[in-house]
Amino acid sequence: MHSNHYDITIIGAGVSSIFLAYTLIKNNKHVSIHMIDLGKKLSERTCDIDDGGVCTCEGMCSKYIGFAGLGKSEGKFNYTNDFGGELGRKIGDQATLDLMKEVDAILCEFGGDFTTSYCTKNESLSNRARMADLKVLSTEVRHLGTRLASEVFHKMYEVLKNRITFSFETLVETISKHDSGFHLKSNSGDFHTEKLVIGTGMSGSTWLKEQAASLGLFPGKTRLDMGIRVEMKGDQLQMILQDTFETKLRIERDSFSATTYCMNPQGRIIRKHQHGLVMPDGQNAREKDTPSENLNFSLFVPHYFQSYDEAMGYAVDIIGGINQGQGRIVVQRLEDFKRRRHTESLEGNLIGPSLEAECGNVRFEVPELYGMALEEFLTSLEKLLGEPIHPDTLLYGVDAKFHEPKFSTDPHFETALPNLFLIGDCSGETHSLSQAAASGIYLGNYLGE
Numbered sequence: 151m152h153s154n155h156y157d158i159t160i161i162g163a164g165v166s167s168i169f170l171a172y173t174l175i176k177n178n179k180h181v182s183i184h185m186i187d188l189g190k191k192l193s194e195r196t197c198d199i200d201d202g203g204v205c206t207c208e209g210m211c212s213k214y215i216g217f218a219g220l221g222k223s224e225g226k227f228n229y230t231n232d233f234g235g236e237l238g239r240k241i242g243d244q245a246t247l248d249l250m251k252e253v254d255a256i257l258c259e260f261g262g263d264f265t266t267s268y269c270t271k272n273e274s275l276s277n278r279a280r281m282a283d284l285k286v287l288s289t290e291v292r293h294l295g296t297r298l299a300s301e302v303f304h305k306m307y308e309v310l311k312n313r314i315t316f317s318f319e320t321l322v323e324t325i326s327k328h329d330s331g332f333h334l335k336s337n338s339g340d341f342h343t344e345k346l347v348i349g350t351g352m353s354g355s356t357w358l359k360e361q362a363a364s365l366g367l368f369p370g371k372t373r374l375d376m377g378i379r380v381e382m383k384g385d386q387l388q389m390i391l392q393d394t395f396e397t398k399l400r401i402e403r404d405s406f407s408a409t410t411y412c413m414n415p416q417g418r419i420i421r422k423h424q425h426g427l428v429m430p431d432g433q434n435a436r437e438k439d440t441p442s443e444n445l446n447f448s449l450f451v452p453h454y455f456q457s458y459d460e461a462m463g464y465a466v467d468i469i470g471g472i473n474q475g476q477g478r479i480v481v482q483r484l485e486d487f488k489r490r491r492h493t494e495s496l497e498g499n500l501i502g503p504s505l506e507a508e509c510g511n512v513r514f515e516v517p518e519l520y521g522m523a524l525e526e527f528l529t530s531l532e533k534l535l536g537e538p539i540h541p542d543t544l545l546y547g548v549d550a551k552f553h554e555p556k557f558s559t560d561p562h563f564e565t566a567l568p569n570l571f572l573i574g575d576c577s578g579e580t581h582s583l584s585q586a587a588a589s590g591i592y593l594g595n596y597l598g599e
């Protein structure tokens with residue numbers, strides 16, 4: 151075999167691809183595998199952003215690009231079908247949960263069991279929530295945290311590198327289809343592969359769209375979650391959180407459904423930069439030595455668009471409008487929100503803001519839907535808590551989670567082009583670590599047969 155010729159090439163060395171590769175080498179001792187990533191090895195992925203500084207990377211930022219992809223994040227693996235993607239709908243709920251068990255077993259094999267897993271299920275809370283018109287979403291969780299997540303992926307790399315050819319800092323410029331597979335032209339040379347798997351996550355979005363179009367494949371429906379981030383008294387949700395570290399609550403109405411996202415007891419709110427937009431994001435208390443006295447979460451309302459461009463246009467209109475080209479984020483007291491008036495100042499506010507933002511009126515900044523969803527959610531939450539939410543609670547406008555558009559793939563993630571597969575977030579089917587990893591194992595089992 152020619153040295154540049156492989157049975158399987160995986161573009162992207164992120165979470166889904168790593169679990170795919172690990173499954174392939176376990177299932178098939180002889181298959182030749184090539185993994186290509188735009189970024190660096192995990193040990194070389196350093197950026198001053200990690201220490202609160204400014205990005206010092208030449209080209210694409212190592213915080214997001216390179217071996218382990220966005221697995222080099224907080225590393226919270228939620229094992230559930232209730233959120234984090236639509237893998238259950240594609241391959242079956244039970245099959246997805248079984249694969250997630252495998253994901254967890256692999257993490258533990260590589261030291262993930264240094265931290266214990268926990269379950270957020272609570273029957274009596276679920277029953278009480280139902281009376282308040284809320285649904286409690288529960289999940290098994292293994293929360294690695296940034297440091298342990300990096301250690302686990304580093305150990306996986308040490309095993310993979312013995313069996314797999316890696317090409318880091320490599321950009322695939324063109325992909326062309328031939329009878330016997332695919333020809334890849336890159337800045338590190340040309341490669342040939344029989345099967346091609348793409349797992350480029352969200353960070354490869356533009357690249358994938360261009361490559362797919364050149365192969366005659368086009369993305370479709372795109373989901374965008376948007377909502378207001380809430381910062382409340384640290385003990386306000388004590389009645390809900392007494393038995394669990396965090397919870398996810400959902401309110402469902404005919405015109406919308408809204409779900410709490412990224413709840414951080416004792417966490418802070420930090421700025422998140424994506425797609426040239428600035429949003430209020432939650433930082434987990436585990437990531438800082440000095441916990442905050444507050445708790446924060448976003449209330450996301452998902453919205454589906456016919457195309458990715460339409461979804462991005464909507465986000466840029468709203469969030470870009472708030473940012474005003476200066477990274478502006480707006481904050482409002484809950485009492486002012488309820489009374490539909492501006493917040494003039496936060497001086498003397500019982501709840502100290504953990505993020506510096508401009509006082510204002512979030513209702514003026516976001517479409518009515520998001521304000522209405524928050525209002526109805528907080529009314530139900532007050533019913534569940536049996537007490538009013540503190541009027542000094544802070545509302546920040548506006549947070550969003552971007553999803554990749556869906557490409558049409560068959561039940562084995564194969565596109566309309568035979569032997570071309572899409573896994574993880576770039577397929578549009580997964581939006582989380584556990585589901586991305588599970589999609590990798592699933593394809594690994596299929597291709598390894």
Ligand SMILES: Cc1cc2nc3c(=O)[nH]c(=O)nc-3n(C[C@H](O)[C@H](O)[C@H](O)COP(=O)(O)OP(=O)(O)OC[C@H]3O[C@@H](n4cnc5c(N)ncnc54)[C@H](O)[C@@H]3O)c2cc1C
Nearest residue numbers: 162164165166188216219220226351354574575581582583
């Ligand atoms: C800040 C942040 C924190 C998160 N925290 C959590 C969490 O705690 N829990 C959770 O469940 N989910 C979390 N997520 C989501 C989760 O990280 C992703 O769903 C998951 O990593 C998706 O895996 P993936 O393999 O599809 O993509 P990724 O893990 O992103 O991997 C994509 C890989 O492709 C490479 N790549 C990109 N473009 C190219 C290209 N053109 N050529 C070659 N390689 C390329 C990248 O370098 C990367 O290695 C978080 C996301 C973000 C942004």
